[in-house]
Amino acid sequence: MQNSSVEVTYTDDIVRDAVRTFVWRRGISGLKFLWALEAVMIALLIWPLWNGDRGWVSVVVFIVVLLPPAMIAAMWIAHHRNTVGKYRQMRTPRALLTFRDQGLDVVSDLGSATIPWSTIIEIWERPAYWMIFVGRNQFFTLPLETLSTADRDFLRSKATLTS
Numbered sequence: 001m002q003n004s005s006v007e008v009t010y011t012d013d014i015v016r017d018a019v020r021t022f023v024w025r026r027g028i029s030g031l032k033f034l035w036a037l038e039a040v041m042i043a044l045l046i047w048p049l050w051n052g053d054r055g056w057v058s059v060v061v062f063i064v065v066l067l068p069p070a071m072i073a074a075m076w077i078a079h080h081r082n083t084v085g086k087y088r089q090m091r092t093p094r095a096l097l098t099f100r101d102q103g104l105d106v107v108s109d110l111g112s113a114t115i116p117w118s119t120i121i122e123i124w125e126r127p128a129y130w131m132i133f134v135g136r137n138q139f140f141t142l143p144l145e146t147l148s149t150a151d152r153d154f155l156r157s158k159a160t161l162t163s
Contacts, residue, residue, distance in 0.1 A: 019083050
């Protein structure tokens, strides 16, 4: 394929939805065992409180019960600050993408980067954008409005996905 370039435009809805999607899939639906354990811990907390026991064990269980929701809150805050923060730093919410045989070039008013195909480990396809992962918890969004079907197919064919 010859080099193909396209300009994409980011929107507030896209970047916010990407954060929500990430937190939901990685932090909530991706950790079903943790949330089952959370339900057990809540039951272990309620039982002694119901019977009038207000000892130190209840305090410890209460603290443990707060850890998973605190983890989700921290995940959301970190990704919101990173993703939405970078979006808000852009003078113009656009980027120029160039698809090359060796990788994807991204240029915006925040800077430029070349992303080798071998670093893309996962792609989450959403209706208006894709989330392209270069680490388990590191992604960038790719708005699809101006992306041709050929460019989407090329991206899928070049990305070496592990999941």
